[in-house]
Amino acid sequence: MKSSTPHPRSIWILTACWLLPLLGLVLSSFPPVQSADVTMADAAHQEFARRLALFSINVYGKLSAHKPGENIVFSPFSIQTCAAMARLGAEKETATQLDHGLGLASSEPKQIAQSFHQVLAAYQDSQILRIANKIFVMEGYQLRQEFDQLLSTQFLSAAQNVDFAKNVQAAATINNWVEQRTNHLIKDLVSAEVLSSNSRLVLVNAIHFKGTWQHQFSKHLTRPETFHLDGERTVQVPMMSLKERLRFADLPALDAKALELPYKDSDLSMLIVLPNTKTGLPALEEKLRLTTLSQITQALHETRVVLKLPRFKAEFQVELTEVFQELGMSRMFTDQAQFGKMLQSPEQLKVSAIIHKAFIEVNEEGTEAAAATGMVMCFATMLTYEPQPVRFHVKHPFNYYIINKDSTNLFAGRINKI
The missing domain is CATH 3.30.497.10 (Antithrombin, subunit I, domain 2)
Incomplete structure (x- = not known):
């Protein structure tokens, strides 16, 4: 009834x-x-x-x-x-x-x-x-x-x-x-x-x-390293390593840097945006509210990178x-x-x-759906005719995205702790 x-x-x-x-x-x-x-x-x-x-x-x-x-x-x-x-x-x-x-x-x-x-x-x-x-x-x-x-x-x-x-x-x-x-x-x-x-x-x-990554990480190079949860606390995480030519951008307006990791046989890639400081993620997130992903991807340029990225879930x-x-x-x-x-x-x-x-989950072989990494950058000193490689070490909280060639945001996220 x-x-x-x-x-x-x-x-x-x-x-x-x-x-x-x-x-x-x-x-x-x-x-x-x-x-x-x-x-x-x-x-x-x-x-x-x-x-x-x-x-x-x-x-x-x-x-x-x-x-x-x-x-x-x-x-x-x-x-x-x-x-x-x-x-x-x-x-x-x-x-x-x-x-x-x-x-x-x-x-x-x-x-x-x-x-x-x-x-x-x-x-x-x-x-x-x-x-x-x-x-x-x-x-x-x-x-x-x-x-x-x-x-x-x-x-x-x-x-x-x-x-x-x-x-x-x-x-x-x-x-x-x-x-x-x-x-x-x-x-x-x-x-x-x-x-x-x-x-x-x-x-x-x-x-x-x-x-799978277009440039895969070698498992034998993965080592336990320190990841900074904040200004004081740290944890040991499995840190993957890669030396490769990748698209990178220094983003002074965001007080951050960005790196793109392409996936094999697709127009998809992971975009990692890493604040320059260990405790810089909240400030970065505020600035990202006024910044489109296309603005970041347009700033990327190819260069040699020494990358360290934590394996995480x-x-x-x-x-x-x-x-x-x-x-x-x-x-x-x-x-x-x-x-x-x-x-x-x-x-x-x-x-x-x-x-x-x-x-x-992100590991040496690749990712499924979305991935993120943050990094701190400095320059390595090397005697070479090529520009010195950028060091992109993701050792503190960061944002990540999985996007296609049009910067369509399929996945997004942040890693605060591992």
């Missing part, structure tokens, strides 16, 4: 990203793109990357404030993609808040979907970066045709009916899908307790990156409701949410939660 008072049904938005090194894996080449397509789409790619970078800065700032002193790893692209799928079913004030909060280039659903499709399609056949979207729908309910079509054609997201009232089985179905698409690394993204007969939709994005899980509310996207969580473009039935819907989970 239905209650006489309408009760908003719930939408769950779940994102998952895992990053882990691949050992001895032969990676297929990054899918070729026609030059004419590159010329036509170049401006759109750069604008998408610029807006994603701003969203990443905003989310990072909130996560950093909520989790002071903790290691952070997250995928701004995964979070934005999942929320953008919900945006396609939103209208009125809810849609306007999502447009502004996500930093979308358009308020037109078809154009929003197309902007994400350009990234999703570029990596559709990649063995290095895998991105998958899925929408789970309560049995007995149908998606509106336009919403369903945009998700399936542009977000490459197929709909699947499940019975959320059978919450244990429904959670297992969702978690199995996520696990399969993250190389069995993300488990139990959603618990059975959060699903019920009131649940109507679960939107999921899973992103999985596995890459980091895990992170967060419920993003408070972050989204602080970014101006609050109506979606209330009984006044407007998601009338999702279901054929006229039921009122609201977002119950947004869950994001991420993991990273």
